[in-house]
Amino acid sequence: MNDLRLAVVGAAGRMGRMLVQTIPDTLGVRLVGALGRAGSGCIGVDSGTLIGSGPNGVAISDDPAAVAAQCDVLIDFSSPENTVALSGLCAQLGVAHVIGTTGLSAQDLEVVAEASRKVAVVRSGNMSLGVNLLAVLVEKAARALGPAWDAEIVEMHHAKKVDAPSGTALLLGEAAARGRGIDLGEHSARGRDGLTGPRKTGDIGFASLRGGTVVGDHTVILAGAGERIELTHRAEERGIFARGALAAALWVRGRPPGLYNMQDVLGLSGD
Ligand SMILES: NC(=O)C1=CN([C@@H]2O[C@H](COP(=O)(O)OP(=O)(O)OC[C@H]3O[C@@H](n4cnc5c(N)ncnc54)[C@H](OP(=O)(O)O)[C@@H]3O)[C@@H](O)[C@H]2O)C=CC1
Numbered sequence: 001m002n003d004l005r006l007a008v009v010g011a012a013g014r015m016g017r018m019l020v021q022t023i024p025d026t027l028g029v030r031l032v033g034a035l036g037r038a039g040s041g042c043i044g045v046d047s048g049t050l051i052g053s054g055p056n057g058v059a060i061s062d063d064p065a066a067v068a069a070q071c072d073v074l075i076d077f078s079s080p081e082n083t084v085a086l087s088g089l090c091a092q093l094g095v096a097h098v099i100g101t102t103g104l105s106a107q108d109l110e111v112v113a114e115a116s117r118k119v120a121v122v123r124s125g126n127m128s129l130g131v132n133l134l135a136v137l138v139e140k141a142a143r144a145l146g147p148a149w150d151a152e153i154v155e156m157h158h159a160k161k162v163d164a165p166s167g168t169a170l171l172l173g174e175a176a177a178r179g180r181g182i183d184l185g186e187h188s189a190r191g192r193d194g195l196t197g198p199r200k201t202g203d204i205g206f207a208s209l210r211g212g213t214v215v216g217d218h219t220v221i222l223a224g225a226g227e228r229i230e231l232t233h234r235a236e237e238r239g240i241f242a243r244g245a246l247a248a249a250l251w252v253r254g255r256p257p258g259l260y261n262m263q264d265v266l267g268l269s270g271d
Pocket residue numbers: 009010011012013014015016035036037038040077078079081082099100101102103124125126127128167241
């Protein structure tokens with residue numbers, strides 16, 4: 001089988017650079033395109049040179065249509081507005097879209113869902129094996145314990161992160177909500193401040209910390225009467241997300257249109 005042709009969106013960003021670095025070490029894939037923000041200094045620069053690993057012959061482009069037209073899968077860790085724009089383009093061109101971008105609004109998610117009627121899309125707030133396994137454990141624990149055990153999700157990320165709660169915190173919140181058979185949107189407590197009153201039984205709480213260079217820490221706390229369970233994942237390097245995204249790209253090849261997640265990719269869906 002021919003190598004899967006990949007294009008990296010946000011190639012000059014933290015995750016984009018990690019992907020450009022990881023792709024040459026991954027069997028069965030080839031970097032054919034790299035996208036950056038129009039007008040930014042990275043446009044025209046060789047994406048390998050940018051990360052200090054020597055030229056790879058793939059210059060960073062500001063032309064999404066031209067880049068998407070020559071790849072099989074677009075791997076996208078950028079921003080919600082960019083991801084939404086690329087979602088339509090992927091659907092139009094029949095290019096699979098692997099989306100790691102977080103902070104998408106409900107409206108943005110509808111656009112992605114619409115695109116997934118025409119093309120295969122894998123979207124996850126966290127591409128790592130560890131977090132997706134943690135989500136399975138959280139769902140099971142929440143199901144077993146029920147709403148009498150208060151669920152709180154605490155996350156910490158580097159100072160440059162722009163969205164909160166993190167996509168991972170929301171993914172873990174969804175897992176807890178699934179376990180309890182409730183709708184997360186109707187049972188979330190976000191951004192407590194001031195005279196909040198007592199905690200509402202059944203709510204799933206979120207707290208976000210920002211600072212330094214933390215790659216991504218998440219703890220789900222299940223607090224019962226007189227005892228507490230804490231389930232934690234700590235990301236130590238961004239390679240875990242890049243490797244997950246590349247596994248998703250290889251998995252999505254040849255799949256019918258649909259909206260998939262990392263539990264599908266990793267075979268954790270039935271657990
Ligand atoms: N699902 C997962 O496993 C993970 C998800 N993420 C998510 O991925 C996203 C990116 O994270 P990270 O790499 O740290 O962020 P960065 O800010 O380092 O990188 C984002 C890149 O996308 C580019 N970009 C943003 N908007 C546009 C646009 N409209 N047009 C063209 N280029 C654009 C940025 O360009 P510029 O710098 O010019 O703005 C930048 O190069 C975030 O949403 C983050 O939460 C991160 C890690 C793991």
